[in-house]
Amino acid sequence: xxxxxxxxxxxxPQPDLDAYLARIGWTGERRADADTLRSLHLAHMYGIPFExxxxxxxxxxxxALPDLEAKLVRGGRGxxxxxxxxxxxAVLEAFGFGVTRLAARVVLGAGDAVRPRTHMLLLVEVPxxxxxYVADVGFGAGGALLEAVPLVADTxxxxxTRRHRLVHRPHRGPLELWVLQAYEDDAWTDQxxxxxxxxxxxxxxxxxxxxxxxxxxxxxxLLYVQxxxxxxxxxxxxxxxxxxxxDGSRSERELSGHDEIVRVLTADFGIAxxxxxxxxxxxx
Numbered sequence: 001x002x003x004x005x006x007x008x009x010x011x012x013p014q015p016d017l018d019a020y021l022a023r024i025g026w027t028g029e030r031r032a033d034a035d036t037l038r039s040l041h042l043a044h045m046y047g048i049p050f051e052x053x054x055x056x057x058x059x060x061x062x063x064a065l066p067d068l069e070a071k072l073v074r075g076g077r078g079x080x081x082x083x084x085x086x087x088x089x090a091v092l093e094a095f096g097f098g099v100t101r102l103a104a105r106v107v108l109g110a111g112d113a114v115r116p117r118t119h120m121l122l123l124v125e126v127p128x129x130x131x132x133y134v135a136d137v138g139f140g141a142g143g144a145l146l147e148a149v150p151l152v153a154d155t156x157x158x159x160x161t162r163r164h165r166l167v168h169r170p171h172r173g174p175l176e177l178w179v180l181q182a183y184e185d186d187a188w189t190d191q192x193x194x195x196x197x198x199x200x201x202x203x204x205x206x207x208x209x210x211x212x213x214x215x216x217x218x219x220x221x222l223l224y225v226q227x228x229x230x231x232x233x234x235x236x237x238x239x240x241x242x243x244x245x246x247d248g249s250r251s252e253r254e255l256s257g258h259d260e261i262v263r264v265l266t267a268d269f270g271i272a273x274x275x276x277x278x279x280x281x282x283x284x
Contacts, residue, residue: 012065013064013065013066014090014094015065015069015087015090015091015094016069016073017030017091017094019069019073019074020069020073020087020091023047023048023072023073023074024040024043024044024046024047024048025043025046025047026039026040026043026047028040030095031095031096032092032095032096032097032126032127033126033127033128034126034129034133036095037092037097037124037126037133037135037148038147038148038159039147040088040091040092040095041088041135041137041145041146041147041148042146042147042159042160044084044088044137045137045144045145045146045228046228046229046230048072048078048079048084048137049078049225049226049227049269049270049271050078050079050080050084050138050140050224050225050226050227051077051078051079051080051224051225051226051265051269051271052080052219052223052224052225053077053223053271053273053274053277054079054212055080055211055212055213055217055219055220056219056220056221056222056223056277056278056279057277057278058213058220058278059212059213060208060209060212060213061079061080061082061083061208061212063082063083063086063201063204063205063208065086065087065090068083068086068087069087071083072084072087073087075272076270076271076272077271077272078225078227078269078271079138080138080140080211080219080224081119081120081121081136081138081139081140082120082138082204082207082208083138084137084138085101085120085121085122085135085136085137085138086120086201086204088122088135088137088138089101089122092122092124092135096127097124097125097126097127098124098125099122099123099124099125100122100123100124100125100132100196100198101120101121101122101123101198101199101200101201101203101204102120102121102122102123102194102195102196102197102198102199103117103118103119103120103121103194103197103199103203103204103207104117104119104120104121104180104192104193104194105117105118105119105192105193105194106118106119106191106192107179107190107191107192107193108141108143108189108190108191108192117194117207118207118210118211119138119139119192119194120136120138120199120204120207121134121135121136121138121139121192121194122134122135122136123135123151123196124148129150131150131151131152132150132151133148133149133150133151134148134149134150134151134166134180135148136148136180139191139192140224140226141191141226142182142184142226142233142235142244143162143164143182143184143189143191144162144182144191144226144228145159145162145164145180146159146160146161146162146228147159147160149164149166151166151178152166153166153167153168153178154166154167154168156183160230161230161246162182162183163182163183164180164181164182164183165180165181165183165188166178166179166180166181167179167181169193173195175195175196175197176195176196177193177194177195178193178194178195178196179191179192179193180192180193180194184248185248222237222238223236223237223238223261223279224236224237225265225269225271227268227269227270230246231245231246232244232245232246234268234269236255236261236264236265236269239254239255239256239257239261240252240253240254240255241253241254241255241264258279261279262277262279
């Protein structure tokens with residue numbers, strides 16, 4: 001009888017750092033420190049958009065590193081949280097950071113509803129730092145982190161043009177519950193809640209499939225695209241396009257249909273839209 005741990009394991013694929021760093025426009029020294037973590041995080045946020053074209057087309061995106069690089073790095077595409085943060089985790093580990101994958105419950109816009117833990121984020125150990133950082137380049141919302149922030153409660157952080165803090169909330173579990181808040185419209189707004197229980201790649205394979213294919217998942221039937229730049233935040237939900245400037249002012253308009261959606265995805269979001277991409281749910 002052969003045990004699983006007796007079977008030789010294939011080495012994990014290593015990220016193509018040159019291609020990734022060129023994609024996000026980052027040219028710093030490759031070292032594992034807090035400044036590097038923050039600048040990589042910000043460059044990734046500015047460089048690769050959030051989008052759900054694969055689930056909208058009826059398929060769950062692959063989370064295998066070579067496939068992520070083919071799509072997000074070389075293919076002119078974006079992705080959603082599992083893709084972005086799986087890619088970033090591989091890069092950070094190659095730089096020498098310690099990375100733990102976590103799962104969060106999105107509370108933004110949930111009201112009294114209790115959502116499942118379906119959002120992926122990262123806890124990053126930085127050599128020489130007293131505590132870990134929270135990194136997350138895959139949260140498709142205007143309150144997303146722009147830079148990684150220390151895992152410290154009740155402290156306000158200015159990350160690029162945004163303000164965030166982490167707070168504790170009481171709950172029934174044995175682990176402390178952390179909540180990420182963003183300062184929006186002159187108030188602190190809860191974004192998502194998480195504990196520090198580690199999640200593994202197979203956990204996210206299951207969650208990814210569920211979110212991409214479940215007919216009740218918004219990602220499987222409505223177009224969601226986000227892009228953050230130094231000039232502000234651009235969001236497309238269905239046909240509704242919202243531009244938010246750094247000062248908080250907004251402009252909004254409805255796109256006319258499929259052809260205009262493709263033009264906006266290409267020109268404004270920098271997404272190479274695949275031929276035959278299903279956008280009927282967004283343009284119906």
